[in-house]
Amino acid sequence: MTWGTPQPERADAARNRQLLLATARGLLAEVGPDCLTMDLLAERSGLGKGTVFRRFGSRAGIFQALLDDSERALQQEVLAGRPPLGPGAPPVDRLVAYGRARIRFLAENQDVARATLDGRKTAGRRRPLSEIHIRVLLRELDLPGADADVLAGQLAHALDGPLLFQLFAGPELAGPTPTARFEAGWRDLVERVCGQAGTPAD
Amino acid sequence: MTWGTPQPERADAARNRQLLLATARGLLAEVGPDCLTMDLLAERSGLGKGTVFRRFGSRAGIFQALLDDSERALQQEVLAGRPPLGPGAPPVDRLVAYGRARIRFLAENQDVARATLDGRKTAGRRRPLSEIHIRVLLRELDLPGADADVLAGQLAHALDGPLLFQLFAGPELAGPTPTARFEAGWRDLVERVCGQAGTPAD
DNA sequence: TGCGTAAACGGGGTAAAGTCCGGTTAGGTC
DNA sequence: GACCTAACCGGACTTTACCCCGTTTACGCA
Numbered sequence: 535m536t537w538g539t540p541q542p543e544r545a546d547a548a549r550n551r552q553l554l555l556a557t558a559r560g561l562l563a564e565v566g567p568d569c570l571t572m573d574l575l576a577e578r579s580g581l582g583k584g585t586v587f588r589r590f591g592s593r594a595g596i597f598q599a600l601l602d603d604s605e606r607a608l609q610q611e612v613l614a615g616r617p618p619l620g621p622g623a624p625p626v627d628r629l630v631a632y633g634r635a636r637i638r639f640l641a642e643n644q645d646v647a648r649a650t651l652d653g654r655k656t657a658g659r660r661r662p663l664s665e666i667h668i669r670v671l672l673r674e675l676d677l678p679g680a681d682a683d684v685l686a687g688q689l690a691h692a693l694d695g696p697l698l699f700q701l702f703a704g705p706e707l708a709g710p711t712p713t714a715r716f717e718a719g720w721r722d723l724v725e726r727v728c729g730q731a732g733t734p735a736d
Numbered sequence: 737m738t739w740g741t742p743q744p745e746r747a748d749a750a751r752n753r754q755l756l757l758a759t760a761r762g763l764l765a766e767v768g769p770d771c772l773t774m775d776l777l778a779e780r781s782g783l784g785k786g787t788v789f790r791r792f793g794s795r796a797g798i799f800q801a802l803l804d805d806s807e808r809a810l811q812q813e814v815l816a817g818r819p820p821l822g823p824g825a826p827p828v829d830r831l832v833a834y835g836r837a838r839i840r841f842l843a844e845n846q847d848v849a850r851a852t853l854d855g856r857k858t859a860g861r862r863r864p865l866s867e868i869h870i871r872v873l874l875r876e877l878d879l880p881g882a883d884a885d886v887l888a889g890q891l892a893h894a895l896d897g898p899l900l901f902q903l904f905a906g907p908e909l910a911g912p913t914p915t916a917r918f919e920a921g922w923r924d925l926v927e928r929v930c931g932q933a934g935t936p937a938d
Numbered sequence: 939t940g941c942g943t944a945a946a947c948g949g950g951g952t953a954a955a956g957t958c959c960g961g962t963t964a965g966g967t968c
Numbered sequence: 969g970a971c972c973t974a975a976c977c978g979g980a981c982t983t984t985a986c987c988c989c990g991t992t993t994a995c996g997c998a
Contacts, residue, residue, distance in 0.1 A: 544964060544975065571954060582978035587956065654854045654985095655956075661901075680928075684921030687898035695893025696886065699863075719886030726882075726929045746994060749946065774985065784948035786988085795985060857986080 551589050553579050555603060558596055567597070567649045594653035601646050605663065608639055612667060625671040626728050632671075633693050633720035636664060640694065641713045644701045651698075665690035675728055689727070693720060753791050755781050757805060760798055769799070769851040794857035803848050807865065810841055814869060827873040828930050834873075835895050835922035838866060842896065843915045846903045853900075867892035877930055891929070895922060 543551075557579040561570050572593060576583040590596045617623040618631040640647055669686035677685075697716055745753075759781040763772050774795060778785040792798045819825040820833040842849055871888035879887075899918055 546964070547976065550976090572956085573954070576979090583956090583980095584958085584978055585976075588976075591956095593955065652854070652856045653955080680924055681917065681921050684898065684917060685925065687901070688894035688921060688925055691897025691901075692890035692894040695897055696889035699889065699893075715883065715886060719883050719890060722882055723887065723890055723929070726931070727925070729928070746945065748994065752946085773983090778949090785986090786949070787947055789986065790946070855985080 550581060550585060554586060554589060555599060558600060567645045592653055592655035594650055597646050597649040601643060601650055604643055608635055609663060625674045626724060629668065629671050629724045630721045632667060633724065634717050636693055637697055637713050637716050637720065640697050647698060648701055662690065664693060677728065692723060752783060752787060756788060756791060757801060760802060769847045794855055796852055796855035796857065799848050799851040803845060803852055806845055810837055811865060827876045828926060831870065831873050831926045832923045834869060835926065836919050838895055839899055839915050839918050842899050849900060850903055864892065866895060879930065894925060
């Protein structure tokens, strides 16, 4: 179920997953996330409703899959990209850069991110990549007296929470102005938590 | 609509709101939050379904109202309680105390808190009291170079997020053990953000 | 105390999420 | 290449949140 394990998935199943994802993206652009119903998605993709639910579990699951798919690019940059975001820079700088990237990512995919949350059936609710990445960086920093696991969760939520909240409030979020404030706030928070940044003694 | 304004509400409407809240609490204990349907609530309270929706807007709205109601006690302690939590103590100590209280509150009302989130219709989504209270305390601290509004949002989400996430994951959360870890984590986070606590120079 | 109005009430109706199970097909094995 | 099994597919069915609008009721005012 996780990405590391090469679990077998039948060829037609994989094909249909891709078809559904593509169709969902099309419908998303065409009718918007609120009008994207499971029936419509099934009909447009030429599949049965049961198939849609088998693949994604719930309505929220589709949006989650869509978001994961978009997130893959960011994930690549983090794992093997250029230094401020990718490996090679001091952990604090990487934390700041990651927050910046994450905020922009969420702002760009705001409607999908929003749709991820609704629905009674909890869509997996895996621990997000943000938290894992933050935890790794915190471990590298080895902050004295800190519980890296808990702190990672706190920071991950501090990063996503306020932005998502704002996305819920206003129907739209326009230019880069509001995200800039969150980006500055994130830098400030990271520097406070990690004790004065800028001078990575190494 | 806010609590400060004494907006007029017809007597029968207020009476029914109380009746619905009480009935909902009863049903919550009897059948659990998942089986608490709007039809059932309407029937048990002897009212029409339309009335239920008029009062609370959505299913999530009921749980939100329930949670608000429970939160009132905590709110009182914050506004006029004894020092560590209430006014009189240094802001950092109050922040730590508030987090402790909030975590316990959420842990106690975990099922209601969880039910608050689901449903497609966003239930109001007001800025929670946590954030407001934290913002006030941060303003008192007057941290140099910090954006108190943004920071308050970050801390509020850092406080609630990890715990709510955990509540979603496991169906139940037993003793005080897991919350203790969050409480310690919160104290640590606050002290880091506010720059070494314990010694409020004043 | 009788009247007008604006709000609250009721409960049947709708749409959409999620379930079920009989039929079909992919892919490994001999 | 025939066969077997497990996984997949389809679409009708059920449940439930939410809407609508005709009817009733509380409350201010003359």
